[in-house]
Amino acid sequence: MRKRNGFTLVEMLIVLVIISALLLLILPNVMQHTQTAQAKGCEAQRNMVENQVMAYQMDTGKVPTVTQLVNRGYLKKGQDQCADKRKIVIAKDGTVTIK
Structure with a gap:
C-alpha cells in the first residue's frame, strides 16, 4: 500500500468551491454594512x-x-465633504445639506 502525502486535486477543488460559496454569501452583507457606515459618517x-x-x-x-x-x-480643509466625496453645502438661511 502506498503512503499518501498531501491532498488530491478533487479535495482541493471541493475546498475551493466551499470557500467560494461562503464568500458569495458573506460579501453582500459586508458591502451593505460598508455603505451604512459611510452614510452614518x-x-x-x-x-x-x-x-x-x-x-x-x-x-x-x-x-x-x-x-x-x-x-x-x-x-x-477637506471637512466640507464626506468620505464618499459628496459635498456639504450651506444654504443662505444656514441650513446644511449633503449634495
Missing part, C-alpha cells in the same frame, strides 16, 4: 458642519459659507 460630518455654522453665527451674526468656515478656522 457623512451624516455625522454634516452635523459637525452644522454646529460650526451655529458657532460662526453666534460669533459674527452672519451665515457663513464653507470657505469662510475654513478660512477662519472653524473647519479644516
Whole structure:
C-alpha cells in the first residue's frame, strides 16, 4: 500500500468551491454594512458642519459659507465633504445639506 502525502486535486477543488460559496454569501452583507457606515459618517460630518455654522453665527451674526468656515478656522480643509466625496453645502438661511 502506498503512503499518501498531501491532498488530491478533487479535495482541493471541493475546498475551493466551499470557500467560494461562503464568500458569495458573506460579501453582500459586508458591502451593505460598508455603505451604512459611510452614510452614518457623512451624516455625522454634516452635523459637525452644522454646529460650526451655529458657532460662526453666534460669533459674527452672519451665515457663513464653507470657505469662510475654513478660512477662519472653524473647519479644516477637506471637512466640507464626506468620505464618499459628496459635498456639504450651506444654504443662505444656514441650513446644511449633503449634495
